[in-house]
Amino acid sequence: MSGVKHMKWWGWGVEGVGFHHEDKPAFGPFVAEKVGLDITGDPVVPPELESLPVPVPKLTDAFLGQLTELLGEEHVHTETLDRIVHTYGKSLRDLVRLRRAIIPRIPDAVLYPADEDQVRAIVDLAVAEDVVIIPFGGGTNISGSLEPPPDEARPVLSVDLGRLNKVLDIDAESGLARIQAGTLGPDLEEQLGARGWTMGHFPDSFTHSTLGGWVATRSSGMQSDKYGDIADMTRGLRVVVPGDVLVIRPLPSTATGPSVREMILGSEGRLGVITEVTVQVHRVPEERIILGYLFPSWESGMAAMQDIASSDAAPTITRVSDARESAFSFATGKHKPGFNLSGKIQKGLMTVLEKRGWDLEKVCLSFIGFEGAKSHVAYERKLVKTIVGQHGGIVVGTGPGRLYDQKKFDTPYLRDFLLDRGAGGDVSETAAPWSRLMEVYDNTVAAANRAFDQIGVRGWIMCHLSHSYHSGACLYFTFAFPLDDVDPLVGYDVVKSAIQQSFVDHGGTLSHHHAVGTEHARWMPEDISAPGVAMIDGLFSTVDPGRNLNPGKVTGH
């Protein structure tokens, strides 16, 4: 595949790596109790690639010839594995469809351009020949942003940016790095880190997602409280559009009309192919720590996050889990359940909390991160400690935070683990003003539970608050249900729809950082109003009247 790394075609991450329960003794009993699933049996075996009914590529020899002449034969791929890898993202819907061989339309070829000139040639060829192109970064999307429309009659090409993987330049004076769009998170941080810099963008998908993908989907990393969302970090852009290259120069701020920079952000390939991004980078700080905290309730934890957001403190991470997610975290502790503290300390802590009158069933786990000079970190910690205390919370030290930091990119593996053992799970996230977060939370949990009843399963939904802003925060829900009595695609539709509908009904957005794709498109008029959708559609038609650029995404048209 042109030397470009890809994830497993049937699941998350790399071959040989997965979620394991054997070293987490409390996890099996937890899952059995909560959703009645036995995880100790033999998992299903991943499907065989050869079993998939992959049609021959819908490409004339003449057109293939044009492509190979353009890119070199070794960078135009039509074999099954590469085409399948580029068909879907990694949502539950995607994984189930692959396992079930539901592939109504897959890319006819995968192209690996070497540089922007080759991308230009591809885009212009696609327009001239009326072919569909779908830009591809790491393939981690879970909103259906990558799949070819099932009824697309024209040839479909996946344009994999994986060979554009270099940090081109660091403007040390301005804290700006010019980076090729296909660069994966770890490669990018490695190249920056070697020169003492960090971008500070760490979404859950970090290990397998690319800078271009982050921009195209409006990604947000776990340190967004300090470093901002990708929309804040992105200062300059190069985007190949039909017949030209859009160039947004790196500027700290500008007043030159409607923001074209903010049109490319979230454009999901519909306005062209992003080839280069100039992002803000920061010197690796003297100190970087994540502290664990416990709150006596979800309400007190949320209130503390809100107070921190309006205080003088400026942490890098603010995160608090509801009681269910906290219990889940405790159950995934290695070798013993709990807060990942030593047995003695933990026992002492439990005694203290019970003496304080805490209901241990309601305990909420929180992580707050700090960065900067040592003295600054100390100052911020003190500010935050006071606020946490005002809400009845306590600090439990750096141990849990360190563990969270180590494990933070492993969560997506759980989706495959569950699927292998007869349960479906996925995530939905939103953002809303502080005043409406509890309303969104309560109604979404209720909506999910109604959906579980509707499909007749013992389902599970848990949530954390993260990404705090002045006016609100993100709520991130994880849900799962056993598949004994329900078709996974039907069940997913019912549960996922109930959650998304609850978001827009209660003042939340469709997605805080997972984008729209095809999965969320039908709620767009409810989120940004019909005139807003018309404006986006008009923008897409302006740039791409022939609908050659990833058609159907964002607005559904």
Added chain:
Amino acid sequence: MSGVKHMKWWGWGVEGVGFHHEDKPAFGPFVAEKVGLDITGDPVVPPELESLPVPVPKLTDAFLGQLTELLGEEHVHTETLDRIVHTYGKSLRDLVRLRRAIIPRIPDAVLYPADEDQVRAIVDLAVAEDVVIIPFGGGTNISGSLEPPPDEARPVLSVDLGRLNKVLDIDAESGLARIQAGTLGPDLEEQLGARGWTMGHFPDSFTHSTLGGWVATRSSGMQSDKYGDIADMTRGLRVVVPGDVLVIRPLPSTATGPSVREMILGSEGRLGVITEVTVQVHRVPEERIILGYLFPSWESGMAAMQDIASSDAAPTITRVSDARESAFSFATGKHKPGFNLSGKIQKGLMTVLEKRGWDLEKVCLSFIGFEGAKSHVAYERKLVKTIVGQHGGIVVGTGPGRLYDQKKFDTPYLRDFLLDRGAGGDVSETAAPWSRLMEVYDNTVAAANRAFDQIGVRGWIMCHLSHSYHSGACLYFTFAFPLDDVDPLVGYDVVKSAIQQSFVDHGGTLSHHHAVGTEHARWMPEDISAPGVAMIDGLFSTVDPGRNLNPGKVTGH
């Protein structure tokens, strides 16, 4: 005028208020020395309104009847004063044209809608009858965003939002205020302040500009380092578009495709009429101070601002003037020239600086602002003091800062003062990455000086850095030249063009916060590239195919 306050038709601010030199003994000699202008003579008398060749309104009785039926007779104005007030903004070009009676096209009527429903009716009527409408806030714009195209054959209506002037609601939990778009800065802060809140948006135009105008032009206030630009503050929007109302719900952040919120920001009336904005508001802080600092040179001052921006400190204001602007500031001191310190302290200070080897001709004045709890302000001050010291700067206390704070909205009056005395002056501002700011500065000063030579005047250009960001800052230039030997419009064209061209040639943007209008439109392809302009044009055409909404602005088409 429907009870709506307006500025003088021929100049800045309210009748009876202006810039005075009598209490600033050093100012006259300073101006005489720098540009050879004698300001002690009698100023010219403002022109007579009656002298203007105002054509009769280009409106049929039937159409006027429709308008008065819609809004009530008292809210449809066709008298000369109201039409003239709504013809231009307040740039030097605007003021000179009014003084010279150059008014090729003025609005045929001025409408004062009472609410969003009336705005909807106006917009739909305008589209149905093929009439041009130009939304009007406070009229402070200096980029030509308000003027009717000189050759516009269709009727032109100015839609003044001045009656939509209420803070409708404060969501105290979220720090969000829902405010009508026509609310003037002081009215807005008064209504917020009465309930313990502030928006923290204080552009130079604050006294006479409106929230809707700030959004439509991507305004930035002097405390943007902490509170953000208007683009950051604006969370929700209601915008009347042809046939509908665009509703952007207040959200802290979202990943729903290209940002429609960011399309309205900077749209200058071309996408509809903004009626309501939900903005971030903050509790009035315990302490708010602005400190004065001195630096031995422009280079050291700029370097200090840059280091502050990448440090752990987070001041509200960072500002440093070049040596010329510092000298100008010293010359406008009341009763005596200097740093606005008591005579004894100042004399002592001068001695100290000279002993340190400072060249007093090169001294640069700086202001840095802090807000928050008293202890937080103390902490931030200390962080900043260390950095200032590392660059050879010194703190000169709160006196100059207090004075700056009091005088900050008075600067625009100077334009009229000079014009009355035979000199033309205006401002141009940009933003660029830190690494290119000195290049932008040096080249812009050189370009202005070449332009002065070209038109044969002894001109003056001075600059300050303000609005610091992680990756760069704004440079704000003020220029002036005597009009003895040059036509002011010709001179303005030459100097202003040279400055703007220098911005885009050296990595700066056309405008950091003054918008594009007609004044900067021709450089747009150089700033955001031709595909960027095409995208904005496509967006405008989508919403407004008949070009009824403030045509010609931003893209020039």
